[in-house]
Amino acid sequence: MPYTDDLTDDRLRVLVHGAGGIGLYAAARLAAAGHDVTVKGRATTVAALRDADLSVLRDGVATAVPGVRATDRVPAGEEFDLVVVATKSWQVADAAREIAPVVGPGTRVLTTQNGVDAPDRLAAHVPPEAVLAGTVVVIARRVSPGQVEVVGGEATLTVGRPGSVAPDDADRRVLAALEGAGIGARWTDDVASALWKKLALVASYGGVGALAGATVGETRTTPETRDLVESAMREALAVGNAEGARLDDADLADILRTYESGFAPGTTTSLQRDLAAGVPSELADQSGAVVAHADAAGVDVPVHRAIYASQLPREHAARRASS
Numbered sequence: 243m244p245y246t247d248d249l250t251d252d253r254l255r256v257l258v259h260g261a262g263g264i265g266l267y268a269a270a271r272l273a274a275a276g277h278d279v280t281v282k283g284r285a286t287t288v289a290a291l292r293d294a295d296l297s298v299l300r301d302g303v304a305t306a307v308p309g310v311r312a313t314d315r316v317p318a319g320e321e322f323d324l325v326v327v328a329t330k331s332w333q334v335a336d337a338a339r340e341i342a343p344v345v346g347p348g349t350r351v352l353t354t355q356n357g358v359d360a361p362d363r364l365a366a367h368v369p370p371e372a373v374l375a376g377t378v379v380v381i382a383r384r385v386s387p388g389q390v391e392v393v394g395g396e397a398t399l400t401v402g403r404p405g406s407v408a409p410d411d412a413d414r415r416v417l418a419a420l421e422g423a424g425i426g427a428r429w430t431d432d433v434a435s436a437l438w439k440k441l442a443l444v445a446s447y448g449g450v451g452a453l454a455g456a457t458v459g460e461t462r463t464t465p466e467t468r469d470l471v472e473s474a475m476r477e478a479l480a481v482g483n484a485e486g487a488r489l490d491d492a493d494l495a496d497i498l499r500t501y502e503s504g505f506a507p508g509t510t511t512s513l514q515r516d517l518a519a520g521v522p523s524e525l526a527d528q529s530g531a532v533v534a535h536a537d538a539a540g541v542d543v544p545v546h547r548a549i550y551a552s553q554l555p556r557e558h559a560a561r562r563a564s565s
Contacts, residue, residue, distance in 0.1 A: 253277055254323040254419050257316070257344065259337045261287040264354050265328030266390035267382035267397065268425075270298045270307045275423035280311045280322075282340075283387070288312045290388030297389040304389070321346035324416050327364065331355040331527035338367035345372050348412045352401070354378045356444050357527035358437045358482075358535070361404050374413065375433045376401045377440040381509075393506075398426040402433025435489055438482025442489075443497040445528035446474035448511030449549035452518075459507025472498060474545040478532050484539035517556050522564055525550065525557045 261283030
């Protein structure tokens, strides 16, 4: 079923590429709202959703979401209205190559990754006008191949088109579907700033947390470590501004507020958890990306350089073990 410009038809055909926490969460919310949802995941996810409904766990209560189709390969010969790319950052280019055949004239492809490079990686393989860059705020953890746990509030999503483009009908249709699924979605004409702001938050408190081996509660209540997190945030915002973002002291205050009061004390980022578990992480796309973009822009980023260099041995070991 190809995309249609009939906005009265609010049921979307959705492909979610990636079955981690974000992917399963997005699939569950969109399917519960009545959309036709297919998840592309590993064989374990396919088996789990063949034998039982997708399950959402909140406050110890599991809710079944029927009707989600799972596959271990992108369906050939189909077109989708929305493709949600929910892989890790380093997997985006491979995902883009896989989904390219199912991207039609009105398809929108939404990034959900931390970092600033996913939209460009997508646009190398799908039409740039199809790419929607997104930043997602939600705590969604995959408990098993067929169950996701949601901690705290529902997701909020900031969406925009690289290049400060206003939304068209297809974009608005996607936003309406997300809102109707209980996901708070808002459009921004400056998505570059939104991406850099999110990266400045997660790469800084997660990177310092990895460096210190500490939770967010521990880093923010130790004055010296809290100051290190703020310094890292300032570095990332400066790099973003050097690349055309428009971020100021109000943005710094906003992400500091989130860091200081928006997380439970025991919170760690997925970067920290992956490094600790010895599995490949998004190090290269968080502090590594800050360093790479800083080098290109001529900005000094000593905190992020220390985070990146100090964690590289663990990252390299994890990559070797997984190959």
